[in-house]
Amino acid sequence: MLEFKNVAYKYYSKNGETLALKNISFNINKGELVAIVGPSGCGKTTILSLISGLLKPTQGNVLLNGENVTPEKSGYMFQKDHLFDWRTIEQNVCLGLEILKSKHKNKTETNLFKRIKKSNVEKKEMFLKNKADALMLLKKYGLWEFKDKYPNQLSGGMRQRVALIRTLALKPEILLLDEPFSALDFQTRLNLCDDVYNILKSENKTAILVTHDISEAISMSDKIIVLTSRPAEIKNIHNISLKAKTPLLKREETGFSTHFNEIWKELS
Amino acid sequence: MKNASIKPLNNKPIHSKEYAIYLKKIRRNKTIILTIQLTILIAIFAAWELLAMFNLIDTFIMSSPSRIVNQIALLTENGTLFYHIGVTLMEAIIGFLIATLGGTLIAIILWWNETIRKILDPYIVVLNSLPKIALGPILIIWIGAGTGAIVAMDVLIMIVITILSMLNAFNACDESKVLLLKSMGASKWQILTKLVIPNSIMEFISVLKINVGLTWVGTIMGEYLVSRAGLGYLIVYGSQVFKLDLVMASTIILCVLAALMYFIVASVEKLVNKKRNIH
Numbered sequence: 265m266l267e268f269k270n271v272a273y274k275y276y277s278k279n280g281e282t283l284a285l286k287n288i289s290f291n292i293n294k295g296e297l298v299a300i301v302g303p304s305g306c307g308k309t310t311i312l313s314l315i316s317g318l319l320k321p322t323q324g325n326v327l328l329n330g331e332n333v334t335p336e337k338s339g340y341m342f343q344k345d346h347l348f349d350w351r352t353i354e355q356n357v358c359l360g361l362e363i364l365k366s367k368h369k370n371k372t373e374t375n376l377f378k379r380i381k382k383s384n385v386e387k388k389e390m391f392l393k394n395k396a397d398a399l400m401l402l403k404k405y406g407l408w409e410f411k412d413k414y415p416n417q418l419s420g421g422m423r424q425r426v427a428l429i430r431t432l433a434l435k436p437e438i439l440l441l442d443e444p445f446s447a448l449d450f451q452t453r454l455n456l457c458d459d460v461y462n463i464l465k466s467e468n469k470t471a472i473l474v475t476h477d478i479s480e481a482i483s484m485s486d487k488i489i490v491l492t493s494r495p496a497e498i499k500n501i502h503n504i505s506l507k508a509k510t511p512l513l514k515r516e517e518t519g520f521s522t523h524f525n526e527i528w529k530e531l532s
Numbered sequence: 533m534k535n536a537s538i539k540p541l542n543n544k545p546i547h548s549k550e551y552a553i554y555l556k557k558i559r560r561n562k563t564i565i566l567t568i569q570l571t572i573l574i575a576i577f578a579a580w581e582l583l584a585m586f587n588l589i590d591t592f593i594m595s596s597p598s599r600i601v602n603q604i605a606l607l608t609e610n611g612t613l614f615y616h617i618g619v620t621l622m623e624a625i626i627g628f629l630i631a632t633l634g635g636t637l638i639a640i641i642l643w644w645n646e647t648i649r650k651i652l653d654p655y656i657v658v659l660n661s662l663p664k665i666a667l668g669p670i671l672i673i674w675i676g677a678g679t680g681a682i683v684a685m686d687v688l689i690m691i692v693i694t695i696l697s698m699l700n701a702f703n704a705c706d707e708s709k710v711l712l713l714k715s716m717g718a719s720k721w722q723i724l725t726k727l728v729i730p731n732s733i734m735e736f737i738s739v740l741k742i743n744v745g746l747t748w749v750g751t752i753m754g755e756y757l758v759s760r761a762g763l764g765y766l767i768v769y770g771s772q773v774f775k776l777d778l779v780m781a782s783t784i785i786l787c788v789l790a791a792l793m794y795f796i797v798a799s800v801e802k803l804v805n806k807k808r809n810i811h
Contacts, residue, residue: 335716342711350730359726366722
């Protein structure tokens with residue numbers, strides 16, 4: 265479970281300090297998909313950076329299962345896919361695993377040389393196992409045949425799916441989605457919403473989605489946190505109880521427009 | 533998964549007749565350009581030779597293609613040609629390698645530590661605008677009149693621009709890609725090796741291309757200042773004793789060498805592009 269306990273965050277720059285977040289408290293349960301909406305520039309991305317541990321709160325605590333957050337515990341997905349052009353799809357997917365591998369150390373062996381040797385063997389085993397899992401994900405989500413292609417040979421939607429699998433490969437406890445669909449055309453966007461939703465639900469991942477798009481937030485999430493303008497405070501938390509199986513179908517439910525109108529009013 | 537918009541990438545496209553005509557046109561265009569290029573080259577040399585033959589120009593100051601060929605043959609016979617080429621080539625290659633690799637290494641250090649970069653910034657700016665040849669006499673006195681001073685001159689000419697270009701490339705790396713790696717828990721070393729360096733490969737190749745030209749400038753300039761051998765030495769010597777055949781012959785050999793070295797770098801670029809799937 266992820267907890268925000270009375271969190272505040274200040275940015276410092278030469279021109280002074282800016283209070284970005286104030287009195288932020290909420291809980292997210294395991295497996296939940298939560299959307300954060302709010303006026304532009306209100307500090308939505310700051311919340312994600314706090315969860316990822318890239319930023320430390322000025323005040324309060326961000327806890328994941330009772331412990332402080334670190335970058336290893338969460339996976340980030342950005343507006344752009346940020347695939348590396350010089351790596352094949354398979355190599356791109358393994359990027360995080362290479363970093364994870366280099367961090368592994370054997371802790372039980374006392375003899376230094378044996379420990380180094382053992383660590384190296386374990387590193388390799390761990391990497392190969394994780395890589396096999398990542399390749400399974402590629403297979404499962406229809407990207408297997410493109411694993412030896414380069415990013416510039418794939419469409420925008422496919423690239424974003426590869427980016428998601430690159431993040432999932434690290435088996436993060438929590439996924440942070442920072443407007444992952446906003447760089448795509450509307451058609452691709454709707455399809456990708458369905459794809460990402462299915463992937464997240466079938467892998468039973470906790471995820472936080474930052475978006476400008478109210479309909480996207482309603483169709484994808486279990487809960488929506490509405491923020492005020494800067495310094496951001498929580499205005500309201502909505503529980504979304506739409507029954508349909510996919511975001512696209514949820515958009516057609518009758519409850520959808522009720523939610524939309526409520527949130528729309530809160531934002532304007 | 534919906535990927536209806538993607539056509540199978542491994543399907544060989546079927547060419548139409550019009551496409552064949554289009555390809556043919558491109559090929560023909562290429563042939564025409566090459567033919568004209570060669571014609572210009574031959575025409576210049578032929579005109580030069582003819583003007584010399586009918587005494588319309590003074591071969592004493594203008595030389596002529598046949599005299600240049602004779603001069604090269606003469607140098608080959610007495611064995612000095614390859615000695616002079618060897619000296620200059622060695623100086624040019626050593627200077628090129630030191631400046632390119634050293635400059636890149638310094639750029640990495642400056643990227644790594646912002647404080648060092650800020651401290652050294654004004655020094656680099658001044659060094660960059662300083663005409664390096666002004667340092668020639670100092671180099672000769674410090675290092676001694678020999679190959680060392682020539683290579684030092686050569687390195688000085690290239691290294692500052694290498695540092696500046698590479699540092700620029702490193703700093704131009706997309707901040708959000710750095711953030712991506714950080715969110716994966718990457719160390720600074722990993723950010724450098726997995727992102728910043730591979731991301732700057734194209735810039736590195738353009739630095740190679742610039743340096744492959746500049747290294748000849750540096751070497752020949754160094755040889756003008758101080759040398760007992762090399763193509764630069766031959767040119768200076770030839771002009772002092774008014775043997776224009778020697779000056780022209782050395783210059784043409786220099787052209788060929790410079791072109792060869794550039795060609796090697798261009799092949800490296802092609803190889804990298806191919807590996808990275810850029811067309």
